[in-house]
Amino acid sequence: MAAAEAAFAERKRRRSGGAGRAMKLLRAALALLPLLPLLRPAGAVEPISLGLAIAGAAASALTGIISYPRLYCYFRECCLQRHDQRVAAGFSLMDGFCVVCPLGFLVATQNRFWIAFFSLPERSGPVQLMCEQREKPPIANPHGIAPSSCDTVLQENLDKKLFGQHLVGKVVVKAVKGFLNNTKAKKPLALSLHGWTGTGKNFVSKIIAESIYKRGLQSKYVHQFVATLHFPHAHSINLYKDQLQSWIRGNVSICPRSLFIFDEMDKMHAGLIDSIKPFLDYYEFLDGVSYRQAIFIFLSNAGAEKITEVALDFWRNGRRREDIQLTEMQNALSVSVFNNKNSGFWHSTLIDRNLIDYFVPFLPLEYKHVKMCVRVEIESRGYVVDEDILTRIADEMTYFPREERIYSDKGCKTVDAKLDYYYDF
Numbered sequence: 001m002a003a004a005e006a007a008f009a010e011r012k013r014r015r016s017g018g019a020g021r022a023m024k025l026l027r028a029a030l031a032l033l034p035l036l037p038l039l040r041p042a043g044a045v046e047p048i049s050l051g052l053a054i055a056g057a058a059a060s061a062l063t064g065i066i067s068y069p070r071l072y073c074y075f076r077e078c079c080l081q082r083h084d085q086r087v088a089a090g091f092s093l094m095d096g097f098c099v100v101c102p103l104g105f106l107v108a109t110q111n112r113f114w115i116a117f118f119s120l121p122e123r124s125g126p127v128q129l130m131c132e133q134r135e136k137p138p139i140a141n142p143h144g145i146a147p148s149s150c151d152t153v154l155q156e157n158l159d160k161k162l163f164g165q166h167l168v169g170k171v172v173v174k175a176v177k178g179f180l181n182n183t184k185a186k187k188p189l190a191l192s193l194h195g196w197t198g199t200g201k202n203f204v205s206k207i208i209a210e211s212i213y214k215r216g217l218q219s220k221y222v223h224q225f226v227a228t229l230h231f232p233h234a235h236s237i238n239l240y241k242d243q244l245q246s247w248i249r250g251n252v253s254i255c256p257r258s259l260f261i262f263d264e265m266d267k268m269h270a271g272l273i274d275s276i277k278p279f280l281d282y283y284e285f286l287d288g289v290s291y292r293q294a295i296f297i298f299l300s301n302a303g304a305e306k307i308t309e310v311a312l313d314f315w316r317n318g319r320r321r322e323d324i325q326l327t328e329m330q331n332a333l334s335v336s337v338f339n340n341k342n343s344g345f346w347h348s349t350l351i352d353r354n355l356i357d358y359f360v361p362f363l364p365l366e367y368k369h370v371k372m373c374v375r376v377e378i379e380s381r382g383y384v385v386d387e388d389i390l391t392r393i394a395d396e397m398t399y400f401p402r403e404e405r406i407y408s409d410k411g412c413k414t415v416d417a418k419l420d421y422y423y424d425f
Contacts, residue, residue: 154176370394
């Protein structure tokens, strides 16, 4: 009888101890509230809801069932990356500070703050941040798709939705797939997409984002810059350089597998893009941050003349466009872009130091490709294809050169607007 009473007392003591630890965690979370007025905000990363963070911490502490990272990721998109062990001791980010607490750490930079959760491993090793548990090979999968499925999504979308771009399909799939599966990348992946308007550059960058992140371009780990919108004034170029470096540094610090897309490179002020050169170079760490898992995509009309020249030469010699090889375009394209004074890549160190991994040429679209675009757009709207309207829309597009009328000068860009005219949607 005495033994039974002793066992009961021991179980009661253990339960009360567990409840006490849970309450301590909850009090630690609530103790962060007085710090909030002292925090300065941050332009680099979108903060999580403080209410959600505290509620999640309280639920986890009280139940002892749901782990902090899983609870967090149930509500929020996660980076799924590993961070260095130094995070556990606190670190500085840009001009801010970090406060370590039992839940993780509270970070404040410039004009925002956020909480990142971590769980310490039993043995010494990397700290897991924001449920960044990774499988091998370590592909960035915030939506939980297996590496093979992610590759398949990218390939299938390019095959079904991109027309007349055999070079793009080959190089993009191989480059992205190889990079995401490389556990020991020496530098970030840098792709430069070149071609006329409407040939599919923005569309491909969208497909890449969707194949990596569940929310695609809407993911908080995907960052888009448009030269004429974000960097409009030549006299502010030094300010833009500082802002751009801070933005990239801040976001890669939080999520190593960040994606940065620079549109209208042909309209960017020369010299501005060179400010990100250190991030694309072969450095293992810069101020404690590794950029080797990041992806940079540049979109530009520069070099389109050279691409058309090669394609037109093939056509006039009776050769198929599908016989054009990437090796025939890469060097000529990089030289053309490098020497183009109207390009943001004019005499750029990114090209001079060979930091652009692939120059991807988008060939001008022919009449048959425009018809493919029209057909897919009609079907995507759920309407039966009217062949007469399809042909009429393709015929109304303007083509060049003036004599041969081979290539659409707007690609497929105005197809959507023309469909609105012909179909009573």
